Amino acid sequence: MSECGDGRACPTVPEMELPQSAALPKTVALIGPPNSGKTTLFNRLTGLRQKVANFPGVTVEQHSGLAELPDGRAARIVDLPGVYGLSPRSEDERIAHDVLTGARPGTRKPEAILLVLDSTNLHRHLMLAAPILSLGVPTLVILNMADDLRSRGGHLDLPALAARLGAPVALISARQGEGMERVWEFLAGAMPLPEPTELPVLQDVPKCRQWAGRMGAHASYRPPAPPQWTRRLDSVFLHPIGGPLVFAAVVVLVFQTIFSYARPLMDGVTWGFETSGNWFADRIPWPLVRSLVEVVWVKGAGSVIVFLPQVLLLYMFIGVLEDSGYLARAALIADRTMARVGLQGKSFIPLLSAYACAVPAIMATRTIENKRDRFATILIAPFMTCSARLPVYLLIVAAFIPDRPLLGRFMSTGTAAMLGLYLLGFVAAVVTARILKSSILRTHRTPFLLEMPSYRWPTWKSIGLRLVDRGKVFLRRVGTVILVVTAALFVLTQLPLVHGAAPPIENSLAGTLGRTIEPVIRPLGFNWKIGIGLITSLASRETIISSLGSIYGMDPSNKAGLRQALRRDLTPAGALALLIFFAFAMQCISSIAVVRRETGGWKWPALQFAYMSVLAYAGAFLAFHIAR
Amino acid sequence: MQLDVNKSLPETIVATLVDLRRGDAAVLDRIDLPGEDARRLMELGFLPGATVVAGQSAPGGDPRVFRVDGSEIALRRETARRLQVRPTKKATR
Numbered sequence: 001m002s003e004c005g006d007g008r009a010c011p012t013v014p015e016m017e018l019p020q021s022a023a024l025p026k027t028v029a030l031i032g033p034p035n036s037g038k039t040t041l042f043n044r045l046t047g048l049r050q051k052v053a054n055f056p057g058v059t060v061e062q063h064s065g066l067a068e069l070p071d072g073r074a075a076r077i078v079d080l081p082g083v084y085g086l087s088p089r090s091e092d093e094r095i096a097h098d099v100l101t102g103a104r105p106g107t108r109k110p111e112a113i114l115l116v117l118d119s120t121n122l123h124r125h126l127m128l129a130a131p132i133l134s135l136g137v138p139t140l141v142i143l144n145m146a147d148d149l150r151s152r153g154g155h156l157d158l159p160a161l162a163a164r165l166g167a168p169v170a171l172i173s174a175r176q177g178e179g180m181e182r183v184w185e186f187l188a189g190a191m192p193l194p195e196p197t198e199l200p201v202l203q204d205v206p207k208c209r210q211w212a213g214r215m216g217a218h219a220s221y222r223p224p225a226p227p228q229w230t231r232r233l234d235s236v237f238l239h240p241i242g243g244p245l246v247f248a249a250v251v252v253l254v255f256q257t258i259f260s261y262a263r264p265l266m267d268g269v270t271w272g273f274e275t276s277g278n279w280f281a282d283r284i285p286w287p288l289v290r291s292l293v294e295v296v297w298v299k300g301a302g303s304v305i306v307f308l309p310q311v312l313l314l315y316m317f318i319g320v321l322e323d324s325g326y327l328a329r330a331a332l333i334a335d336r337t338m339a340r341v342g343l344q345g346k347s348f349i350p351l352l353s354a355y356a357c358a359v360p361a362i363m364a365t366r367t368i369e370n371k372r373d374r375f376a377t378i379l380i381a382p383f384m385t386c387s388a389r390l391p392v393y394l395l396i397v398a399a400f401i402p403d404r405p406l407l408g409r410f411m412s413t414g415t416a417a418m419l420g421l422y423l424l425g426f427v428a429a430v431v432t433a434r435i436l437k438s439s440i441l442r443t444h445r446t447p448f449l450l451e452m453p454s455y456r457w458p459t460w461k462s463i464g465l466r467l468v469d470r471g472k473v474f475l476r477r478v479g480t481v482i483l484v485v486t487a488a489l490f491v492l493t494q495l496p497l498v499h500g501a502a503p504p505i506e507n508s509l510a511g512t513l514g515r516t517i518e519p520v521i522r523p524l525g526f527n528w529k530i531g532i533g534l535i536t537s538l539a540s541r542e543t544i545i546s547s548l549g550s551i552y553g554m555d556p557s558n559k560a561g562l563r564q565a566l567r568r569d570l571t572p573a574g575a576l577a578l579l580i581f582f583a584f585a586m587q588c589i590s591s592i593a594v595v596r597r598e599t600g601g602w603k604w605p606a607l608q609f610a611y612m613s614v615l616a617y618a619g620a621f622l623a624f625h626i627a628r
Numbered sequence: 629m630q631l632d633v634n635k636s637l638p639e640t641i642v643a644t645l646v647d648l649r650r651g652d653a654a655v656l657d658r659i660d661l662p663g664e665d666a667r668r669l670m671e672l673g674f675l676p677g678a679t680v681v682a683g684q685s686a687p688g689g690d691p692r693v694f695r696v697d698g699s700e701i702a703l704r705r706e707t708a709r710r711l712q713v714r715p716t717k718k719a720t721r
Contacts, residue, residue: 123698238686335690448691451701
């Protein structure tokens with residue numbers, strides 16, 4: 001156990017319960033203000049040996065990982081949220097404070113601190129050094145972005161600064177790996193306690209700033225020239241006309257990529273699952289096990305992993321936008337529009353990506369620091385017309401609305417109906433946002449602050465690690481739920497056995513369930529067959545197509561036959577009700593699972609599911625009775 | 629863009645960050661916000677006595693980017709209105 005270099009072996013050690021001992025890796029906390037390059041340094045120290053978890057009881061994500069030291073030992077690096085100060089006001093600051101002081105149950109007090117500051121903005125960032133150094137924990141002050149400082153003509157005297165702060169100081173570039181040997185030396189070395197020559201009154205921000213200024217002056221700090229490239233790029237990206245044009249181009253590109261360009265990849269995934277499913281099925285002699293493999297593997301696992309290309313492409317975009325610094329500009333441009341519904345600029349990209357799938361969109365709300373704005377965005381994201389609603393809409397619209405030209409050749413009745421459904425979801429989202437932001441999620445007049453970082457080239461390493469990270473979270477958290485639900489649904493359609501074989505669907509447990517809920521859904525114009533479809537669509541919306549296909553005893557790919565069968569079972573008013581139901585209802589286990597994860601409990605997903613179900617039922621009821 | 633706001637205003641009305649046009653500089657006087665919010669702004673560099681330069685804005689002029697203490701921070705009008713300033717320099721454009 002003394003050798004703990006292997007990242008896979010170490011997390012199994014129950015280190016939280018054990019007393020500190022030399023055999024265990026040292027715990028080192030990584031802290032710094034937002035935009036200090038903290039995450040880049042974390043990635044450089046730990047590489048792929050990192051794991052993501054939420055801090056117990058809260059929704060703030062904890063990244064931790066193992067850094068392998070030159071002498072073969074390892075250090076456990078805990079990445080804390082980016083904070084400007086340590087006074088426990090925001091959730092992030094409270095967690096950072098509690099972890100650093102050892103007051104957070106379940107998290108070991110760190111033996112040392114790596115404080116990451118932006119060397120090009122030393123004075124303001126040094127203000128965080130005062131509360132950190134006063135903790136009396138061995139600290140290495142890391143001045144990041146050495147390459148920027150040098151190229152823009154900045155300068156400072158490191159030994160003088162180290163002497164005044166009473167702590168070792170390293171000037172590094174985490175992006176380029178420059179100066180990293182000082183960080184490794186510190187992690188492997190004796191880690192002296194800090195002995196600052198003076199500290200300001202921590203509660204007094206102006207005093208802290210004066211202190212930071214004095215420290216900088218002692219180190220003969222010369223601030224770098226303003227970032228010329230950032231100014232030049234901003235004169236384009238924030239231009240009154242050019243800015244919105246670039247913004248629109250980025251939006252179209254993101255939309256187009258997750259909607260269209262991801263298609264071949266998704267088809268590839270589906271093909272892979274079907275082919276491998278068939279290959280297995282051909283080799284299994286027992287019919288029940290064979291269909292279980294088909295259902296759980298192809299329809300269950302396959303229907304989740306098919307979204308992986310969208311998730312990864314979306315994250316690649318968000319990664320590039322965020323790391324390059326453009327995301328802050330996009331949020332600035334979108335802010336005024338989003339403010340009208342009570343949200344803010346940073347909600348824009350998640351909501352846009354919800355048109356592809358709510359799951360990555362909900363995960364993407366992490367870029368919104370304000371918790372209430374973030375939750376409001378999470379709660380309205382499933383209203384956006386996601387790609388799982390699309391096949392359902394297409395089927396019902398094609399079955400009930402004769403495709404006739406409406407505006408010449410530009411728009412047919414079918415297209416208009418589809419557009420109407422997209423609009424319906426959007427309006428529901430906007431109205432819900434307004435309701436939420438003026439009631440339970442009202443932001444208490446907190447000023448909206450958005451820091452504009454300098455533009456930088458994103459690095460492949462950082463983007464790649466983020467994709468691995470998000471991919472793992474997606475597959476693990478969402479995949480397990482879907483597998484369980486599809487397996488359960490499969491069992492429901494197979495029981496009770498009749499002469500050792502599955503019963504006709506109307507006699508199965510699923511059929512009984514459908515008939516049981518029939519009185520509830522009859523006022524919406526649905527019969528028990530649609531009822532089974534609705535139940536199965538809880539797993540994911542488009543499942544209703546394959547279930548209806550099997551209920552009517554026909555191949556779901558035979559669209560014309562399915563349309564005819566639907567017309568026998570649904571009146572036009574019932575079809576309208578079904579469309580409205582699908583527009584509003586949260587029939588998506590993956591979304592529920594990811595909301596639970598992101599909000600840290602069942603309260604919000606339960607509220608959201610109830611709200612959307614009530615809205616769906618009421619909307620469908622009204623539509624059915626008005627249209628009848 | 630030669631809007632000389634300060635002259636068009638009576639002396640008694642206090643100038644705020646909202647009154648700055650792109651390129652204008654001013655010295656921050658006081659932050660008229662509750663303690664916690666003021667502290668957050670101060671941590672970002674909006675300290676009394678600091679020089680603030682107005683930068684670009686989103687289309688429509690809101691929010692606007694302000695340069696202060698080596699950083700660029702965007703504020704909405706509703707927040708910028710609470711930061712009182714003494715103008716020092718007009719944009720020479």
